Amino acid sequence: MNVASHHERELARRIKPDPIDRRAAGYNVIDTDFHIVPEWEALRRYMPEPFRSELNRYPLVGSDYSPKYAIGIDGTGQDVLGSASTAAHVLKVLDEIGVQTVILSPGFQRPQSMFHQQMVSVLASAFNDYMIKEVFPESSRINASIMINHRDPAAGAAEILRVGDHPQFVGVYTEFGGNYEPIGTARHDPIFEAASERDLAVILHIGTFWQQFTPLAQGVRTWTELVGVSSVATCMAFTGSMIMQGLFDKFPKLKIVLQEGGFWWLCDFMARTDDYYLNHPGDIQLVERKIESGERFLRKLPSEYFESNIRFSSQPVCMPRNPRHFKSLMELCRGEDFLMYSSDWPHATFDPLNWVFDPAISEAGRAKILGGNARAWYPRLRI
Amino acid sequence: MQEYLVGKFSELPEGKGIAVEAGSSTIAVFRIGSEVFAISNACPHKGASLCDGEVLCDFKIVRCPWHHWKWRLDDGALEPDTRQHLRQYNVLVDGDDVILRL
Known part of the structure; x- marks a missing residue:
């Protein structure tokens, strides 16, 4: 073996590298999707009886058909990076990932799909009260969205009215x-009316995948099919229903945030919905809101409602293999205008903010993605 | 070529990674049994530090701590798509010294 003598060797320095891009310190970064999961015993203190006494754990919903048997991730939330239940823990992580201000999301989404509607509403209210009493007082850097049960629109709207004046609630989740x-x-209009009147953005986060007892679900075998594909498909379905059924004509100020439903589909979706709409607009006047208003058409082309009413949290950003295509996709989908940075901490699709420093993004776009777009989209955010 | 002394072989943790700075490079060094491997520390996916990844000793694989991308330590390839490679570094054991050659 030809080994150089020791005097020619330098000592390698053992380090603990920080994988977060240090340039982030120059921005007031806002994270629009970071999950908190209250300890069950803390959460149940905010429930009315008999739930407080009898509901002794986070309810799990149905049998779990999720194909996560081979992905090496335990737990229902794919919490690969930990689990935060307190303001102190949240703040510690924010400092580690280069974030100044956060909009928290609940990290126990699955109960929303329970059949027991009153229990969903109880859980949502308990989460909101936990935030008000135990999290918000600890730091002005922490904001959150009001958890609601949207399948009971009257209860969802009532919850927005109940806690919606708290200054650290900036959206509805x-x-x-x-x-x-x-x-x-x-039938969901009471929720949108309550949110719109209070300048609260409505956040739609991926929650369930293909409905379990359908042919679509029965054909799923892999994690990528379930989480990677169905999230995009269902997000498109929800977006189409909001635009085509006149939601934004009835509530022009309404702000929607789509989370974890993909983004690159947007360029196709815009062109496609405009084309189909112009080919066959006759059924627009048949939807409930247009019967109510007497209008025959949408007030804008479907693609134009994104500018006025819809934004996207960024994660997970899935980079195309050809780096030049990233720039093209950002232009086609107006990424610098429509994306708001989100980490999704601590889930398996966690995104650090490093991608925002890709040279394909302009300096002005970088500032918008890291905070400017969120400041404009969450009017209640006080920074 | 420049040589860098990483440290003593006997002090390298078994089945875990450490990161060292050598020149302008940050390199993750792993010991599995009598073998030592050195790769670029930053995962090409989203930049996580591979020195913090779980080492699957039986397969000579490090699993990225953020998104579980699996990198083969012996040839630097990404296990499910071997067209993708990490940069590997020449590392040798000289007595009890672990030496990086850049």
């Missing part, structure tokens, strides 16, 4: 997914 009716139908 619920889910899209295969277990739910697309939320654009008119």
Whole structure:
């Protein structure tokens, strides 16, 4: 073996590298999707009887058909990076991942798909009260969305009215997914009316995948089919229902945030819905909101409602293999205008903010994605 | 070629990674049994530090701590798509010294 003598060797320095891009310190970064899961015993203190005494754990929903048997991730939330239940823990992680301000999402989404509607509403209210009493007072860097049960629109709207004046609630949180009716139908209007009047953005986060007892679900064998594909497909279905059924004509100020439903589909979706709409607009006047208003058409082309009413949390950003295509996709989908940074901590699709420093993104776009777009989209955010 | 002394072989943790700075490079070094491997520390996917990844000793694989991308330590390939490679570094054991050659 030809080994150099020791005097020619330098000592390698053992380090603990920080994988978060240090340039992030120059921005007031806002994370629009970070999950908190209260300890069960803390959460149940905020439930009314008899739930407080008798409901002794987070309810699990149905049998679990999720094909996660081979992905090496334990737990229902794919919490690969930990689990935060307190403000102190949240703040510690924010400092580690380069985030200044956060909009928390509940990290126990699956109960929303329970059949027991009153129990869903009880869990949502308990989460909101936990935030008000135990999390918000600890730091002004922490904001959250009001958890609601959207399948009971009257209860969802009532919850927005109950806690919606708290200054650290900046949005309304619920889910899209295969277990739910697309939320654009008119029966959900009490929720949208309450949110719109209070300048609260409505956040739709992926919650369920293909509905379990359907041919679509029965054909699923892999994690990528379930989480990678059905999240995008169901997000598109929800988006189509909101636009085509006149939701944004009835509530022009309404702001929607789509979370974890993909993004690159947007360029196809915009062109496709415009084309189909212009080919066959006759059924628009038949939807409930248009019967109510007497209008025959949408007030804008379907693609134009994204500018006025819809934004996207960024994660997971799935980079195309050809780096030049990233720039093209960002332009086609207006990424610098429509994306708001989100980490999704601590889930398996966690995104650090490093991708925002890709040279394909302009300096002005970087500032918008890391905070500017969120400041504009969450009017209640005080930073 | 420049040589860097990483440390003593006997002090390298078995089945775990450490990161060292050598020149301008940050390199993850792993010991599995009598073998030592050195690869670029940053996962090409989203930049996590592979020195913090779980080492699957039987398969000579490090699993990225953020998204579980599996990198083969012996040839630097990504296990499910071997067209993708990490940068590997020449590492040798000289007595009890572990030496990186860049």
